[in-house]
Amino acid sequence: MQNEKNEKFHEGRRDFMKQGTLLAGGMLAAPILSHANYFSGAADVIKVALIGCGGRGSGAAVQALRTKQNVQLVAMADAFRDRLDDAYKNIKEGVEGNESRVNVPESNKFVGFDGYKQAIALADVVILTTPPGFRPIHFEEAIKQGKHVFMEKPVATDPAGIARVLATAEQAKAKKLNVVVGLQRRYQNSYRELFKRVQDGAIGDILSMQVYWNQGALWVKPRKPEYTEMEYQMRNWYYFNWLCGDHIVEQHIHNIDVGNWFKGALPVSAVGMGGRSWRNGKEYGEIFDHHYVEYRYADGVVMNSQCRHWKDSTSRVDEELVGTKGRVMCDRAVILDHKGNTIYKFDKKNENNPYQTEHDELFEAIAKGEYKFEDAKRGAETTLSAIIGRMATYSGQTIPWEKALESNINLQPAKYAFDAPPPIIPGADGLYSYAKPGTLKYFS
Amino acid sequence: MTKKTVAFLLPALLTGAAFAQTKTEFTAYDQKVPGSEISFKMVPIKAGEFMIGSPASEKNRSADEGPRKKVAVEAFWMGATEVTFEAYDFYADPDKETNLPDGMTRPSPPYIDLTLGMGKAGGFPANSMSQYGALMYCKWLYKKTGVFYRLPTEAEWEYACRAGSTTAYPYGEDTSKLSQYAWFAGNSESKYHKVGELKPNAWGLYDMLGNVAEWTLDQYDADYLAKMDAKSPWNKPTAKNPRTIKGGHYADPAGRLRSAARLKSDMDWNRRDPQIPRSYWWNADSPFIGFRLVRPVKQPSAEEVEKFFEEIVDQYKGSR
DSSP: HHHHHHHHHHHHHHHHHHHEEETTTTTEOOSSSGGGTTSSSSGEEEEEEOOOOOOOHHHHHHHHHHSOOOEEEEEEEESOOOHHHHHHHHHHHHTTTTTBBBBOGGGGGGEESHHHHHHHTTSSEEEOOOOOOGGGHHHHHHHHHTTTEEEOOOOOOOHHHHHHHHHHHHHHHHHTOOOOOOOOGGGHHHHHHHHHHHHHHTOSSEEEEEEEEOOOOOOOOOOTTTTTTTHHHHHGGGOOOSOOOHHHHHHHHHHHHHHHHHHHHHSOOOOOEEOSOOOGGGGGGGGOOEEEEEETTTTEEEEEEEEEOOTTSEEEEEEEEEEHHHHHHHETEEEEEETTTTEEEOGGGGGHHHHHHHHHHHHHHHHOOOOOHHHHHHHHHHHHHHHHHHHHHHHHHOHHHHHHHHHHOOOOOOOOOOSSSSSSSOTSSSOOOOOOOTOOOOOO | OHHHHHHHHHHHHHOOOOSOOOOSSSEEEEEOOOOSSSSEEEEEEEEEEEEESOOTTTTOOGGGGOOOOEEOOOOOESSSOOOOOHHHHHHHHHHTOEEEEETTTOOOOOSSSSTTTTTOOTBBBBOOOHHHHHHHHHHHHHHSSSSSOOOOOHHHHHHHHHOOOOBTTTTOOOOGGGGGGGGOOTTTSSSSTTTTTTTOOSSSSSSSSSEEEEEEEEETTHHHHHOOOOOOOOOSSSSSSOOEEEOTTTTTGGGGGGTOEEEEOOOGGOOOOOOSSSSSOOOOOOOEEEEEOOOEEOOOOOOHHHHIIIIIIOOOOOTT
């Protein structure tokens, strides 16, 4: 029986993981699977559980199912039944001809706050794509249960969550579980090529960095009379910090990560400004619509970071890094000297789909029994970089990275239940209070 | 729908005798976008015949541009320019269009700003929408104005672009003059420009070539010219894709901007959409695509219009 074989494969893998030793270069000593009969029977199935069934989760599931390996989706979990059902339908359509890879019986569909545990238990690889506030507890559970992980960015919304993810990252490393974080620029050909050249000195030493995510408005989910406050916030999650972390954390993290990556360092502190210019209505919760942050690195280099959701304004999603010898324009994928001459231009014909590549590389490593990916630590570090940006714009204070980590500030509710109160409640006028710089203080 | 009804519907939509809205004079006019301060100019394109496609001798020709064929096209008005960002966004933005007609949906906000910093306010072309997104704009305009606007058929588009010419470009053969009429790789600096800044063709149409390439109403078929009807041809869609796109765009070399050049829409233009279901409204990677409106002089009846929206728009939701 297929299940029996899966079980054996699973057991075998776990035992192997316990005994596996790393060779130089981070490769496991021997493959889990015999390649001779790989792809030849049910024993090679890699089972996936999807935790968080929104549009991005469905996309990630389809990307996993499109890899060359014999991947099957076997379990799904979401807080909401309707979201889970939509995702199931959309994934079936999305795999275009590989419907047999979607193998989720009713008994493997888990609804509610706690379903993730059962779903994780049924799989070899777990996809974590809920709103980011839940990431630390889901990641912890996945590693506890010995599973490989693909998780979307950001990996937390508060310092306490970061501490938890960092601790779990250590566990993942000890257990040699592959973890890929969806900071997909790291898996994008143009960025990889630019990075290589910057490493080789194409722009000399980096002197300053400008990173941008300036765009228009995002989606809003309307409140319905039957919703509890908890359900409303869960559905309109973008606008609540315990769930989303504000757009500097949820979105702009991509560009901040590029700065950290190319600089090969983390910022030591952040100071900045931000606010709500137009997004003042009750449907917009508590988050800002713009942030401008000056990140400083230990050597004095500054990264200027700007992100905003302003309609009908100049838009730019990009990173521009200036060095002693030249500059990198990441979105254009060019390196220029200081006279404006092009030193290097990436041919966009060679661009890949990084969202697919993340999964291609992860599942190949898993199938070969290799331990190659430990993205969780840097994912957490870069998420905290974005979080100190938010703390800086909210408070008006300078926020040291280390101090923020030690603060253990926690935005999560005491209890995850639809009848429980979320950490922030609207006033009588339906409006949510939001941060007032100069008034809000994180550290005494 | 039965084949019979389709056969009846086709000519009615393209050349039908029923009138929804009568405009007595066949002259240029400005259409106001209802509820806004925005208006766009429509210019008259008289009925006529022309040779569609390119001769085998034409430089940079592709095989799908032949065999040349004489076709007849009915009269219509055509947008003097591509649909602008402001005009499209008025429909897309819930803060601007606060009066969405019953049963209408509007584009979801794209996950990233698909203008990619090339410009928005002040008359830049709307870009990156799927064909469905372009057709839904037509549907919205119809619900708001009672006038049936749609995308041009491939034949109508080329007829209007040529404006009586038989040369590679509407003004002649000389690519050195192209910069006076079109934004393309040679002069665009890799971005689109405000509509109507360059010279129009002989019939008063701006940016037919270059700037953003334009969606048509036809399903793409490489052998279409061989099968094309001689009167009011339309390769009616039978699937969500591919579609024919005309005119070339700001990143194209001159050879791709010839009147006869055809572009086949490509699913790869949305491969970087990380979500499932993929956006019905937007392509993540085709910032060079936009559209222009036409209004057939012989307006179809209300029933025919509804059928058109059912068959061409709703049935192929997310066409791209």
